[in-house]
Amino acid sequence: MPKAKKLPSGSWRCRVYKDGQSRSFTVKDPSINGRRQCESLAAEWLKSRPSVSGTVESAVNAYIQYKKKTASPTTIVGYESVRDHALKDLLDTDLSRLTNEQCQKWLNDRLVDHKVKSCKNAFAVLNAAYHYATGQRLTVNFPESEDIEYHTPTDEDVQRLIDVTAGTELGKAILLAAFGTLREGECSALRNEDINGNEITVRHSYGWDGEKYVLKKPKTVSSIRKITLPEEVIARLTANEDGRIVALNPRQINHKFSKIKKRIGVDFRFHDLRAYAASIRHYLGIPDVFILADGGWRTDVCLKRIYRRAMEDKRKEFSEKTNAHFSKLICHDICHETAEVP
Numbered sequence: 001m002p003k004a005k006k007l008p009s010g011s012w013r014c015r016v017y018k019d020g021q022s023r024s025f026t027v028k029d030p031s032i033n034g035r036r037q038c039e040s041l042a043a044e045w046l047k048s049r050p051s052v053s054g055t056v057e058s059a060v061n062a063y064i065q066y067k068k069k070t071a072s073p074t075t076i077v078g079y080e081s082v083r084d085h086a087l088k089d090l091l092d093t094d095l096s097r098l099t100n101e102q103c104q105k106w107l108n109d110r111l112v113d114h115k116v117k118s119c120k121n122a123f124a125v126l127n128a129a130y131h132y133a134t135g136q137r138l139t140v141n142f143p144e145s146e147d148i149e150y151h152t153p154t155d156e157d158v159q160r161l162i163d164v165t166a167g168t169e170l171g172k173a174i175l176l177a178a179f180g181t182l183r184e185g186e187c188s189a190l191r192n193e194d195i196n197g198n199e200i201t202v203r204h205s206y207g208w209d210g211e212k213y214v215l216k217k218p219k220t221v222s223s224i225r226k227i228t229l230p231e232e233v234i235a236r237l238t239a240n241e242d243g244r245i246v247a248l249n250p251r252q253i254n255h256k257f258s259k260i261k262k263r264i265g266v267d268f269r270f271h272d273l274r275a276y277a278a279s280i281r282h283y284l285g286i287p288d289v290f291i292l293a294d295g296g297w298r299t300d301v302c303l304k305r306i307y308r309r310a311m312e313d314k315r316k317e318f319s320e321k322t323n324a325h326f327s328k329l330i331c332h333d334i335c336h337e338t339a340e341v342p
Contacts, residue, residue, distance in 0.1 A: 073208065076210075082125045116144070161264070175236060184253045186204075188253065194245075198231060199229075202226075225294065
C-alpha cells in the first residue's frame with residue numbers, strides 16, 4: 001500500500017512508481033481521511049496502470065499506424081525515416097527499461113554530426129510514440145538551436161526570376177508562389193478548373209508517400225482558400241493537356257529552381273517566395289487577417305517570423321527616410337547655433 005507524506009502546507013502527497021515511471025497524487029484535506037484518500041488514489045492508479053511491454057520499435061510502429069488515420073503521406077514517410085535511421089540504436093530497447101538518461105546519451109551521440117533541429121524532430125517522434133504506448137513523457141536537454149538565416153527575396157530578385165523563366169512551367173510556379181503564396185505541392189496540384197476569372201482556388205496538394213507523389217488535401221484546413229491575382233498573371237497560367245497548370249512535381253520545381261537561382265546569382269529557397277508574397281502585402285498595409293487567409297496560415301506566428309526577415313530593399317528605403325529625418329534635426333540645430341553667433 002502506498003504511503004502518503006504530509007507537506008508543509010498541510011496537504012498529503014503520495015508518489016508512486018511503476019515500470020520506471022512516477023506519478024504524484026496530492027489531497028488538500030489535512031486530516032487522516034485526506035491521507036487515506038491520497039493513498040487510495042495512488043493505489044488505484046497502480047492497479048489500473050498496465051505494465052509497459054514491447055520495444056521502442058513496436059511503440060513507434062503502433063504510433064505510425066495510429067497517425068495514418070489523420071497525417072499526410074509525407075508526414076508518415078518522415079516518421080518512418082526517423083524510425084529507420086535516427087532511432088535505429090534504440091529500437092530493440094524494452095519500453096519498461098527506457099530511461100531519460102538513456103535518451104540523453106542517444107541525443108548527445110547524435111548531436112555530434114546532426115543539427116539540433118534534426119535531433120529535435122527525431123526525439124519528438126520517439127516521445128510521441130512512447131507517450132502513445134505508456135501515457136508518460138520522456139525528458140532530455142537540448143542545446144540552443146542554431147539561428148538559420150533565410151533571405152526574403154526583393155522585388156528585383158523576383159523580377160529577374162520572372163524574366164528568365166517566362167513561358168516555362170517553372171515560371172508559372174514562381175508566379176503562383178511569389179504573387180499567390182502557393183506552396184510547391186499546391187502549385188503542382190493546381191488545375192484549369194481551379195481558375196475562375198481572376199480567382200484561383202487552392203483545394204489540393206501533391207505529397208510524397210514514400211514511392212510516388214499523390215494528390216491529397218492541403219497541409220491544413222486553412223490552406224483550402226481562394227486567392228485573387230492580377231489579370232497579367234492569370235493570362236500566363238495556361239493549362240497543359242492534362243488540365244494541370246504546372247506540369248512539374250514538387251521535387252522537380254525545387255530542382256529547376258535551384259539551377260535557375262545559381263545561374264542568376266540569388267540565394268534563397270523556392271519556399272521563400274511565399275515570404276516575399278506575405279512581406280509585400282504587409283508593406284502595402286494589408287491587414288494580417290487577410291494575409292493569413294491568402295497564405296493559408298493558421299496563426300500569425302509564422303507571419304511575425306517572416307516580418308522580422310525584413311526585405312532588404314524596403315529596409316533600405318525606410319533607413320533613408322529615417323536618416324533624412326535625423327539630418328533635418330541636426331541641420332536645424334546647426335543653423336540655429338550659427339544664427340546666434342554675433
